[in-house]
Amino acid sequence: MRPDVETDPGSAPLEMGDKGMMLHIANFGSLTQILAHVIAEVRGSVNKDINGAELLYSLLNAPWLQSLLKKVLKLTTSSIQLVVWNVLLTTEIPETTCIFQALLSAHDTVSLRDYEPDLPPLPKDLPEDEEAMRIVCLVKNNQPLGATIRRDDVTGEIYIARVIHGGLADRSGLLHAGDRLVEVNGHPVFGLEPEQIIQILAHSHGTIMFKVVPITDRPVNNQTMLYVRAMVDYNPHMDPSIPCADAGMAFRKGDILEIVDQSDTLWWQAVKLPSISACAGLIPSTSLLKRKQKELWWSQPYHPHTCVKTSGFRRSLRLCRQRRGQAFGTSQSCTLRCPTNCYSSLAKPYEEVVRYQHHPEHPHRLIALLGPSGVGVNELRRRLIEINPKVYQGAVPHTTRPPKCHEESAREYHFISREQFDTMVCNHRFIEFGELRGHLYGTSVDAVKDVLASGKICVIDIEPYALESVRTAELRAYAIFIKPPTVEQMKCTRMNSHIITNYYTSRPFKDEDFQEIEDAGRNMEQHYCQFFDHVIVNDGLQAACVQLLTAVRRAQDEPQWVPAAWIRPTDQS
Numbered sequence: 001m002r003p004d005v006e007t008d009p010g011s012a013p014l015e016m017g018d019k020g021m022m023l024h025i026a027n028f029g030s031l032t033q034i035l036a037h038v039i040a041e042v043r044g045s046v047n048k049d050i051n052g053a054e055l056l057y058s059l060l061n062a063p064w065l066q067s068l069l070k071k072v073l074k075l076t077t078s079s080i081q082l083v084v085w086n087v088l089l090t091t092e093i094p095e096t097t098c099i100f101q102a103l104l105s106a107h108d109t110v111s112l113r114d115y116e117p118d119l120p121p122l123p124k125d126l127p128e129d130e131e132a133m134r135i136v137c138l139v140k141n142n143q144p145l146g147a148t149i150r151r152d153d154v155t156g157e158i159y160i161a162r163v164i165h166g167g168l169a170d171r172s173g174l175l176h177a178g179d180r181l182v183e184v185n186g187h188p189v190f191g192l193e194p195e196q197i198i199q200i201l202a203h204s205h206g207t208i209m210f211k212v213v214p215i216t217d218r219p220v221n222n223q224t225m226l227y228v229r230a231m232v233d234y235n236p237h238m239d240p241s242i243p244c245a246d247a248g249m250a251f252r253k254g255d256i257l258e259i260v261d262q263s264d265t266l267w268w269q270a271v272k273l274p275s276i277s278a279c280a281g282l283i284p285s286t287s288l289l290k291r292k293q294k295e296l297w298w299s300q301p302y303h304p305h306t307c308v309k310t311s312g313f314r315r316s317l318r319l320c321r322q323r324r325g326q327a328f329g330t331s332q333s334c335t336l337r338c339p340t341n342c343y344s345s346l347a348k349p350y351e352e353v354v355r356y357q358h359h360p361e362h363p364h365r366l367i368a369l370l371g372p373s374g375v376g377v378n379e380l381r382r383r384l385i386e387i388n389p390k391v392y393q394g395a396v397p398h399t400t401r402p403p404k405c406h407e408e409s410a411r412e413y414h415f416i417s418r419e420q421f422d423t424m425v426c427n428h429r430f431i432e433f434g435e436l437r438g439h440l441y442g443t444s445v446d447a448v449k450d451v452l453a454s455g456k457i458c459v460i461d462i463e464p465y466a467l468e469s470v471r472t473a474e475l476r477a478y479a480i481f482i483k484p485p486t487v488e489q490m491k492c493t494r495m496n497s498h499i500i501t502n503y504y505t506s507r508p509f510k511d512e513d514f515q516e517i518e519d520a521g522r523n524m525e526q527h528y529c530q531f532f533d534h535v536i537v538n539d540g541l542q543a544a545c546v547q548l549l550t551a552v553r554r555a556q557d558e559p560q561w562v563p564a565a566w567i568r569p570t571d572q573s
């Protein structure tokens with residue numbers, strides 16, 4: 001398998017075959033319209049008692065009729081007559097019949113003329129076993145041809161290995177995967193190495209002529225459209241196994257890819273959305289990517305799992321977010337929870353997505369804010385709710401600590417016993433939970449659902465490991481990452497701000513706090529960016545607030561890519 005046969009297209013999109021038929025049908029409607037327009041004009045002229053010969057003369061010279069005749073020439077005689085008679089049958093102007101007869105006769109004369117180039121007759125002495133050859137001429141410019149070639153090591157024949165969707169070869173409709181390449185610009189290619197053919201192509205200018213023996217049984221493409229979100233990064237130029245790196249398409253975690261061809265089990269063709277080019281690129285299929293990841297994973301020395309490192313507990317201690325294992329003093333593996341750990345990434349290199357528009361009568365989507373501790377997640381959440389508490393609301397957390405005198409159950413917290421808390425944990429009722437000074441705290445799915453059921457937009461802040469619990473068909477979370485600006489910018493904007501320490505005290509920010517926030521933010525983004533629906537850089541508080549408000553509205557009002565499993569749940573989801 002070899003590099004892309006680089007040539008190209010340019011121009012001359014050689015549309016043909018079925019597409020011609022489509023044009024034909026599409027024009028039927030517009031012709032009918034034009035002819036109806038003719039009737040209207042003729043009706044007006046007849047009413048004005050204009051001489052019939054003059055009318056015919058002016059009609060034949062009218063620019064719109066000229067363009068009509070041009071269109072007519074592209075169509076078959078029978079369909080034109082069908083259109084014309086269709087119009088004549090529906091008109092009730094007997095006076096116009098003779099004029100139209102003249103028009104039709106003019107059309108017949110023109111359409112009988114042969115405008116095709118004169119081709120030499122086929123030689124009579126063609127051998128019986130002569131293979132049907134196709135000669136394909138493509139105009140080269142600096143775009144790639146959009147096809148790859150391969151050499152059959154046994155026979156030495158050269159074949160078109162694949163045709164890239166939307167590339168020149170594909171648009172021409174003349175080259176197909178499986179076609180046998182016989183000549184390029186008059187050079188027989190039998191026995192050549194693919195690189196030698198690439199060289200011939202590289203040194204060719206202008207029109208390139210391919211002589212091919214077309215594949216006899218072209219597979220029918222009956223694949224349905226598939227959209228996926230990339231859960232990993234991929235660079236074809238770092239992948240020695242790709243058949244042609246130049247035909248490959250790089251992508252980053254979180255990119256939305258439209259898979260346009262899955263006919264090859266190993267190499268799919270995809271377009272990155274939003275797409276500026278119609279030309280697809282090669283990407284590894286799910287199974288191939290999983291295999292690659294497994295190989296890579298096994299080839300690396302063992303490291304304790306580091307994906308979920310955050311900068312520690314949120315210092316505000318609204319909710320102490322120790323990790324589950326830590327909270328219960330167990331060494332439970334984070335592979336159970338972390339949506340991006342090595343195992344789950346291996347399981348899901350692509351996530352199937354669909355375009356989803358929130359229905360006004362359905363509960364709102366949950367808004368989940370996340371970011372490094374100290375960046376301002378809670379500040380932004382608080383401000384958003386303050387803007388309109390009738391629309392935005394947080395979820396009331398659960399705790400095992402006793403209520404203080406001013407606290408009311410279900411207002412500040414749901415006060416429950418440790419046994420009740422443990423039961424909720426066992427039943428997976430918590431989005432996240434942790435332990436602080438001997439008391440358990442947690443945000444439950446039900447608390448979020450209560451807010452959503454009341455018709456409000458629920459806004460919570462979570463640690464990244466909780467993403468898995470909120471990216472569900474039930475909550476349909478829209479995840480917004482609050483990203484720190486640079487350390488220098490934080491020094492300016494947080495000059496008068498205070499950070500809440502782990503000991504409930506607040507103090508002015510120090511330079512090392514900013515460095516820690518920046519590092520934690522980078523780490524979080526690196527590991528979880530594929531789950532972020534939106535990113536807000538919290539530089540100026542006011543501007544960040546406006547951005548948050550806009551993003552939250554957009555989450556509810558505009559179509560978004562969401563996991564397909566939310567819309568059509570599968571057995572696994």
Ligand SMILES: Nc1ncnc2c1ncn2[C@@H]1O[C@H](COP(=O)(O)OP(=O)(O)OP(=O)(O)O)[C@@H](O)[C@H]1O
Pocket residue numbers: 313314315316317371372373374375376377378379380493494497498499500538539540541542544
């Ligand atoms: N853009 C900003 N400009 C100035 N000060 C800010 C900005 N964003 C947040 N702050 C201030 O920074 C401090 C920390 O913010 P906040 O408590 O919201 O952090 P956090 O991300 O929720 O982290 P934690 O959960 O650890 O408290 C607060 O005093 C807040 O007012």
